[in-house]
Amino acid sequence: MKKKVLTVDDSRTIRNMLLVTLNNAGFETIQAEDGIEGLEVLEDCNPDVIVTDINMPRLDGFGFIEGVRKNDRFRAIPILVLTTESDAEKKNRARQAGATGWIVKPFDPTKLIDAIERVTA
């Protein structure tokens, strides 16, 4: 069975890049545009891994991660933070919210797939 990835990012450019990269790497990709939509979509899609941006309208990445971890069904899903916020403080906040790992932009397909491979069985 294909591994399923939920991506949450408000940028259309990044969403398309994620889609192309993940599909090429043989993942099934589900996409949401912000944290709120991410949580909605999550209920139905049961992903193997989540890749999320931090800066988003409505509900940002921190809030989204907390929302995922609060849900008993999803609290063990690996969550990778995909963001340009590379400074230690923000990384730490993402970790405290429950992020599993992170991928520092600029977006690079190899890095993304590597990181996903690392956190998924």
Next chain:
Amino acid sequence: MDMNEIKEIFFQECEEQLAELESGLLKMNDGDRDPETVNAVFRAVHSIKGGAGAFGLDDLVAFAHVFETTLDCVRSNKLDPGPEVLKTMLKSADVLADLTAASRDGGTVDPSRTSVLVKELEALANGQVPAPTAEVPTPVAPPAPKPVAAAPKPVAAAPTDESGFQPIPFSFDDFGGEEAEAPAMEIPLCDVVFKPRPELYSKGNEATLLLRDLSRIGEMSIYCDMDALPPLDQMDPEGAYFFWKISIRTEKGEEGVRSVFEFAEWDCDLEVKVHEVATEGEEDEELPMQPVPFDLSALDDIEEDHDHHEDHADHHEEVAAAIEAAKVATSVISMAATTQQAAPAAQAAVAKPAAAAAAGNAESSGSGGANPTIRVDLDRVDRLINLVGELVINQAMLSQSVIANETSGATTINTGLEELQQLTREIQDSVMAIRAQPVKPVFQRMSRIVREVADMVGKSVRLVTEGENTEVDKTVIDKLAEPLTHMIRNAVDHGLEMPEKRAALGKNPEGTVKLSAKHRSGRIVIELSDDGAGINREKVRQKAIDNDLITSETNLSDEEIDNLIFHPGFSTADKITDVSGRGVGMDVVKRSIQALGGRINISSRPGQGSTFTMSLPLTLAVLDGMVVTVAGQTLVVPLTAIVETLQPEASAIHSFGASQRLISIRDSFCPLVDVGRILNFRSMQANPTDGVALLVESESGGQRALMVDAIQGQRQVVIKSLEANYTHVPGIAAATILGDGRVALILDVDAVVAASRGQALGGDGALAAAS
């Protein structure tokens, strides 16, 4: 979809983000302190930076990064977004837009502009708020080219150098180099102690996977310490009871080992000890076992067979058999087995069948969402519009043939036909609505023009926009930008007075330029007004005399003088400035508005400013026209040009000169123009009393009575370009297909009026004649 297409999407998105950025900054400029506004502004820059990074657009990334840092200070309330701060930010937004455009279309942005702003932004981020400049800003001298030292920041460093954090590459190949080529004997041996804490699991990390990753960077042996495992009844299913001791021989060294645990380093105790020089014979004495190759297949089985625990037994036995000699074997097995059962990962595994079941509807739920809009290729919409045009024509033809066959009794056919007509009209309107777009993007672009020009000429100007959500056909919007830009430049450069002068006149030193849009009787009306000095009629008049446009005796009304500025080659600026006077005059503006089927007028009050009013059709695809007959030909006259129609009486016709005739309408005289003669449909002028006169108003303001033979009726016609299908014909704007399938030409009223002037008055000067 390939990278180029995504890049295309990126630039589209940039446009949107830039618009968002600018409107957000303008809101902040008006005192909006809503955190969401600041956030949206931040996100816009952030998003551009993110995408630009992915495409290696380094200049863009570098500038966006500095901009973003400063915005972050505003976002975190470290920097108060006062007027001076916002001025810098608005200018930065302009530079960002230019950098984006340069990345898309090639070309460069003046590095001095960028570096000046980078410095200003950095100063702001460092808490240096500039002292407000005097109320009256001084003209900004063009920034002197900076020495090399002031060039934009080195790009490569920007994205990663903040807060000293260096992203650790995931690709282990990066660690290659000398070490990799060293003989195997010198591969360092590391002792690793890895003690996960419960948090490690609660964040979705997994000890098994970390060990798997570790095994990939070198040959390792592993020992699992299970001493802490409590009896079953005391066990917290989410506790972390095991720890591992690993001995690994890896080229990557300590750094490589640590990078494996990068995601987990906060949530585990990790000790890495490197044996300085490891030789083949030197075994680690602290570990109570022989290094055994760590068999990954055990883990692979777990990966593949989450749902079949039974199968594991066999595999485990094989693994155990293979490494029976080493006691470690049991550890491997128990590690694999216990982590699977005890760690929260098991829950994820249980959830899998549900995932499979949900897979079917995943697609729909993924693509669904709050966004009620879709993006469609413009070509597709245009194709649809074209087809609907054909449909309209076809429906008209059908109606005509039904009428021709006189099926007066067959009411069902007529009713059906009427319904078809109505539906066709509705489809047409709906399709046109697809192309309709708010004028907002163009208006937003204007605020930048105002800023730039104001800066250049040292004026303080405020742009007020109204009705930005008024919709009009996309083609109209696209073609509106250029004339508007020119007019805005003029308004700021020529229209508004210098701040000192305004102050002396008791006006607000800050001038106001107002841009508004509204719908009025099926057209869009765009008004551009300034509160400047208004048209200097004496100067305009003198200039017109100097340029031989009028004679000194010509008697012109104020309105006519104002309209002189639309005459080709007319420029009132005393000297040619950087801003205006690039050889493009108001006549060009006028022509581009006319090319859109629009009209432009000016009204001006001395000392109070000028207002340009443009009236444009909502669409360029259809036209409401009056179908007329001239010399046996069917012509369509745009309804918007027609003021009234009248039946000339012999007593109202007056001869003037050799071949000219005037018609008196309510005590004023208006030249009578025979359309058939102008278009060379006939060689002799027709008898005015036999035809109908259409009183039209041309864009140049003058009225003419156009003589046609008969009026057939009013109709909405689909415009077909003559240029695209045939060639340009003077006096004809376009063509259409009528219900009987015949092509009818659409009259270019202005061209006809202009031609009538030349014909009527020879070299006497068109404007003088118009008076």
